[in-house]
Amino acid sequence: MAEAPDVIAGDVPLAPLTSIRVGGPADAMATCTSFRAVTGALAWARDRGAPVAVLGRGSNLIVDDAGFRGMVVRLAGRLASISVRGDRTLWCGGGASLPRAVQRAAAAGLAGLEFGASIPGTVGGAVAMNAGAYSSDLSQVLEWAVVCDAGGRRRVGRDDLAMGYRTTSVPGDQVVAAAGFALAPGDPAVIRGRLADLRSHRRSTQPQGVRTFGSVFTNPAGDSAGRLIEAAGLKGHVIGQARISPVHANFIEAGPGATAADVVALMDEARRRVREAGGPVLHAEVRYLHPVRGIGAPPLAEIA
Numbered sequence: 001m002a003e004a005p006d007v008i009a010g011d012v013p014l015a016p017l018t019s020i021r022v023g024g025p026a027d028a029m030a031t032c033t034s035f036r037a038v039t040g041a042l043a044w045a046r047d048r049g050a051p052v053a054v055l056g057r058g059s060n061l062i063v064d065d066a067g068f069r070g071m072v073v074r075l076a077g078r079l080a081s082i083s084v085r086g087d088r089t090l091w092c093g094g095g096a097s098l099p100r101a102v103q104r105a106a107a108a109g110l111a112g113l114e115f116g117a118s119i120p121g122t123v124g125g126a127v128a129m130n131a132g133a134y135s136s137d138l139s140q141v142l143e144w145a146v147v148c149d150a151g152g153r154r155r156v157g158r159d160d161l162a163m164g165y166r167t168t169s170v171p172g173d174q175v176v177a178a179a180g181f182a183l184a185p186g187d188p189a190v191i192r193g194r195l196a197d198l199r200s201h202r203r204s205t206q207p208q209g210v211r212t213f214g215s216v217f218t219n220p221a222g223d224s225a226g227r228l229i230e231a232a233g234l235k236g237h238v239i240g241q242a243r244i245s246p247v248h249a250n251f252i253e254a255g256p257g258a259t260a261a262d263v264v265a266l267m268d269e270a271r272r273r274v275r276e277a278g279g280p281v282l283h284a285e286v287r288y289l290h291p292v293r294g295i296g297a298p299p300l301a302e303i304a
């Protein structure tokens with residue numbers, strides 16, 4: 001039997017650890033500061049038959065209203081740190097903030113990660129999701145990642161991760177504990193200028209100061225989910241305490257007292273109405289934490 005992880009807490013509310021802030025508590029949470037602690041925590045959960053969920057900043061996650069009957073793993077300390085290695089490699093713990101990693105790269109005169117400035121996740125979450133924006137994504141700059149499971153850790157190259165449009169082959173019960181990005185030398189002032197432009201573009205096109213999890217659906221080939229949902233007449237549509245954003249229809253905004261059920265009902269409504277209007281079946285980009293199955297796709301209604 002594996003030993004109990006270093007820092008473990010019980011009955012932890014998860015809503016405050018996500019950007020949309022809905023959902024119930026987890027039975028247990030391990031906060032890991034070393035590769036060894038991560039594998040130890042995963043082995044501890046495996047030995048008890050407890051499901052595992054890896055949580056970054058919860059910026060792309062809906063937690064079920066009933067919470068999670070397993071162990072959540074989070075990264076901290078050295079596994080949330082950022083450093084420049086050699087001439088052009090940015091070393092990041094999986095729990096490091098992606099926007100902070102972008103800032104660190106800019107300060108060091110390293111270019112290529114700017115698209116991540118307004119993606120409010122962790123590096124591990126961003127690698128697992130192959131996060132991206134403005135026609136770039138992490139697959140273009142990731143060199144390697146350290147992935148932990150209950151049996152140990154392994155260093156993998158970008159090509160081992162099958163990185164596609166907001167997908168990778170990282171299984172839900174494995175942890176991206178560190179990542180290395182190969183960046184290009186650049187003028188810090190020019191990089192900062194590019195960051196300012198990208199941030200200002202975001203501010204003018206996406207809802208600000210509200211609870212969201214970024215894009216709800218992936219964009220179908222040749223179209224945009226936001227355009228399709230808007231064309232179906234759903235901008236501003238309300239269910240319970242959540243609504244389709246009046247600013248950008250591929251965002252859901254949660255009001256005070258919103259539930260995961262409200263958010264999922266809005267997603268169902270958007271998919272149904274887009275399909276009825278002759279559009280494609282939309283696929284969720286956001287992930288869902290189920291009480292016993294762990295992280296997977298949201299529980300959406302079947303649609304033909």
Ligand SMILES: Cc1cc2nc3c(=O)[nH]c(=O)nc-3n(C[C@H](O)[C@H](O)[C@H](O)COP(=O)(O)OP(=O)(O)OC[C@H]3O[C@@H](n4cnc5c(N)ncnc54)[C@H](O)[C@@H]3O)c2cc1C
Nearest residue numbers: 056057058059060121122124125126128131132176213214
């Ligand atoms: C305002 C806003 C704007 C956004 N804009 C963008 C955007 O432009 N582009 C974009 O791609 N996304 C965007 N997002 C979504 C989100 O920020 C990204 O998907 C981000 O990569 C998620 O990282 P996270 O740490 O918050 O992951 P979480 O939400 O905590 O988890 C998401 C998934 O990643 C897994 N995961 C998290 N950490 C790890 C780890 N260390 N190892 C293995 N798996 C892990 C989780 O298990 C889960 O399956 C936006 C979100 C918000 C709120």
